[in-house]
Amino acid sequence: MTPGRRKTVPVPRLIFEKSREGRMGCNAPVADTPEVDLKAAMGSLRAELHLPEVGELEVVRHFTNLSHVNYGIDTGFYPLGSCSMKYNPRVNERTASHPGFARLHPMQPPATIPGALEILAGVQDMLCAITGFDHITLQPLAGAHGEMACLMLIKAYHDSRGEGGKRKVVLVPDSAHGTNPASAARCGYSVRSVPTDPDGNTDLAALREALDDTVAALMLTNPSTLGLFEANIVEVCRMVHEAGGQVFCDGANMNAMVGMTRPADHGFDCMHLNLHKTFSTPHGGGGPGCGAIGLQKHLEAFVPTPVVRRRADGSVELDAHRPLSIGRVSAYYGQFLMEVRAYTYLRAFGREKMADIARHAVLNANYVMERLRAVLPPAYDRPCMHECVLTAEPIKKETGLRALDISKRLIDYGFHPPTNYFPLIVHEAIMIEPTETETKETLDAFCDAMIAICAEARSNPELLRNAPTTQIVGRLDETAAVKNLDVRWRPPARHAVEA
Numbered sequence: 001m002t003p004g005r006r007k008t009v010p011v012p013r014l015i016f017e018k019s020r021e022g023r024m025g026c027n028a029p030v031a032d033t034p035e036v037d038l039k040a041a042m043g044s045l046r047a048e049l050h051l052p053e054v055g056e057l058e059v060v061r062h063f064t065n066l067s068h069v070n071y072g073i074d075t076g077f078y079p080l081g082s083c084s085m086k087y088n089p090r091v092n093e094r095t096a097s098h099p100g101f102a103r104l105h106p107m108q109p110p111a112t113i114p115g116a117l118e119i120l121a122g123v124q125d126m127l128c129a130i131t132g133f134d135h136i137t138l139q140p141l142a143g144a145h146g147e148m149a150c151l152m153l154i155k156a157y158h159d160s161r162g163e164g165g166k167r168k169v170v171l172v173p174d175s176a177h178g179t180n181p182a183s184a185a186r187c188g189y190s191v192r193s194v195p196t197d198p199d200g201n202t203d204l205a206a207l208r209e210a211l212d213d214t215v216a217a218l219m220l221t222n223p224s225t226l227g228l229f230e231a232n233i234v235e236v237c238r239m240v241h242e243a244g245g246q247v248f249c250d251g252a253n254m255n256a257m258v259g260m261t262r263p264a265d266h267g268f269d270c271m272h273l274n275l276h277k278t279f280s281t282p283h284g285g286g287g288p289g290c291g292a293i294g295l296q297k298h299l300e301a302f303v304p305t306p307v308v309r310r311r312a313d314g315s316v317e318l319d320a321h322r323p324l325s326i327g328r329v330s331a332y333y334g335q336f337l338m339e340v341r342a343y344t345y346l347r348a349f350g351r352e353k354m355a356d357i358a359r360h361a362v363l364n365a366n367y368v369m370e371r372l373r374a375v376l377p378p379a380y381d382r383p384c385m386h387e388c389v390l391t392a393e394p395i396k397k398e399t400g401l402r403a404l405d406i407s408k409r410l411i412d413y414g415f416h417p418p419t420n421y422f423p424l425i426v427h428e429a430i431m432i433e434p435t436e437t438e439t440k441e442t443l444d445a446f447c448d449a450m451i452a453i454c455a456e457a458r459s460n461p462e463l464l465r466n467a468p469t470t471q472i473v474g475r476l477d478e479t480a481a482v483k484n485l486d487v488r489w490r491p492p493a494r495h496a497v498e499a
């Protein structure tokens with residue numbers, strides 16, 4: 001590949017722009033009822049809707065071509081840190097599209113869906129075994145939703161002990177994912193930040209200082225968003241418990257621990273898991289996700305209902321009789337077909353092979369970290385877990401170029417950029433999560449590209465400044481896109497005048 005060559009990429013036109021009056025994509029069957037003049041019947045509605053009028057071939061080409069300008073895990077390496085963009089095995093899709101699952105109606109009486117209930121209970125059982133928790137619920141629809149559900153449980157727990165009134169603070173490390181303080185605020189807590197020590201662990205002295213009887217909980221990500229295993233995790237949990245607080249584990253990325261170690265054994269009271277990250281259900285593009293939560297026995301009285309529960313004889317029932325429950329956190333049973341996919345993935349690996357996921361994820365991340373160390377040093381120099389956080393600070397000092405410029409240039413080399421500028425405490429952060437599903441050849445090609453780009457930063461900095469040059473668009477004004485969001489197509493003025 002010769003990156004940097006400006007490829008002419010045709011700008012895709014919108015389906016509306018391809019519209020020509022009178023073109024049709026389907027043939028209606030011969031009517032056995034009196035004919036109606038649709039145009040007249042719809043009147044001005046049709047003009048107002050501005051529905052595109054296109055033939056079937058145009059529709060097929062339009063969407064097929066659009067799919068070719070997309071970038072996804074099925075088309076290329078996707079090293080986006082903290083996202084676990086692992087391959088979604090096709091066997092998952094096969095089971096999820098089984099009519100016995102796909103065509104169930106959410107309002108069906110539970111007695112008619114023993115297979116679906118078995119899937120739910122099966123995923124719960126397997127996640128209990130993996131995390132060590134006493135109870136799992138699959139209702140939350142995303143990681144952030146799982147965080148919120150856990151904080152609601154913690155709140156109900158403190159309330160039940162008459163301490164809800166005074167415990168108004170949630171502690172969140174300064175490396176945390178933005179959803180953590182957001183979830184705490186959403187549940188009415190005020191947030192107190194806990195700093196990270198020079199080794200990348202929670203600063204124990206600062207934690208001790210922050211702990212008092214107003215603290216409801218500590219939200220801790222392990223491995224942290226620095227890609228590091230919290231070395232003092234048992235001590236951290238002990239300290240929080242001693243102060244009467246609860247410890248929540250942000251387990252969005254369980255990839256380094258699955259089959260190796262269980263968060264419940266570290267002392268956590270509850271956690272969330274992202275099935276759409278660790279357990280291979282598709283994500284990117286906004287869902288649907290599943291933020292399953294696990295909890296210890298003392299929180300079980302408060303779990304969302306209905307509880308999917310295994311009876312003594314192994315059969316599964318729905319239990320709605322939980323007087324202390326926080327109530328439902330989603331409609332029906334959560335994202336049922338995501339559970340089918342996760343179930344398939346879990347069963348495909350089984351207990352014995354589960355640890356291979358973690359071993360390979362950790363090996364791949366450390367391999368990338370070591371290969372890139374000379375050009376992009378690790379932010380904290382110690383073995384990483386499922387992802388590594390590097391810094392482009394030396395390159396910035398030398399050339400003025402930033403992590404963003406490196407990432408934009410990477411697009412010209414055909415790779416999706418890694419996460420930039422997160423965690424916030426690392427200057428010029430580049431966070432790479434290769435996941436376990438990539439080959440050494442792919443990792444080498446990626447590292448070669450990163451090394452070549454870092455050389456270009458010194459020899460030909462304009463290449464980075466102008467990147468990407470191989471795409472339909474170059475540098476976007478990302479702030480404007482957020483501040484003036486406009487995703488609605490409007491007809492050209494000519495149509496507006498006619499209407």
Ligand SMILES: *Cc1c(COP(=O)(O)O)cnc(C)c1O
Pocket residue numbers: 082083142143144145177179221225250252253274289291
């Ligand atoms: C992805 C992620 C979340 C949020 O998960 P969503 O499903 O996007 O809501 C929370 N914490 C960490 C560490 C994450 O990586």
